[in-house]
Amino acid sequence: MDSFITWIGGKRLLRKTILEEFPQSSEIERYIEVFGGAGWVLFAKESHAPVEVFNDVNDNLINLYRCVKYHPEALQKEIEWSLTSREQFYEKRERMGYRGETDIQRAADYFFII
Numbered sequence: 001m002d003s004f005i006t007w008i009g010g011k012r013l014l015r016k017t018i019l020e021e022f023p024q025s026s027e028i029e030r031y032i033e034v035f036g037g038a039g040w041v042l043f044a045k046e047s048h049a050p051v052e053v054f055n056d057v058n059d060n061l062i063n064l065y066r067c068v069k070y071h072p073e074a075l076q077k078e079i080e081w082s083l084t085s086r087e088q089f090y091e092k093r094e095r096m097g098y099r100g101e102t103d104i105q106r107a108a109d110y111f112f113i114i
Contacts, residue, residue: 007038
């Protein structure tokens with residue numbers, strides 16, 4: 001499966017090379033993606049281990065993944081028919097630090113920004 005986002009410094013082009021360095025799946029008890037980003041390595045295989053952990057320091061990114069996982073229809077509805085401009089991009093980027101939006105609204109804004 002491919003990631004649904006792009007990420008600066010992402011591992012999209014290196015994912016196969018990285019996976020070739022992994023031990024056999026039967027030897028791994030847990031897979032922890034420390035610098036999650038777009039998740040290219042995690043999504044490149046159906047399963048790495050019985051326990052898989054996706055981690056990233058970016059709270060907005062984790063919120064986006066959480067909304068995709070648990071509320072995909074609501075997020076799609078929030079994103080659907082979005083009209084965009086450079087001014088809206090700057091407004092959404094400035095607003096990212098503020099609270100007051102729902103998680104779904106925040107995820108839609110962040111998806112728009114990235």
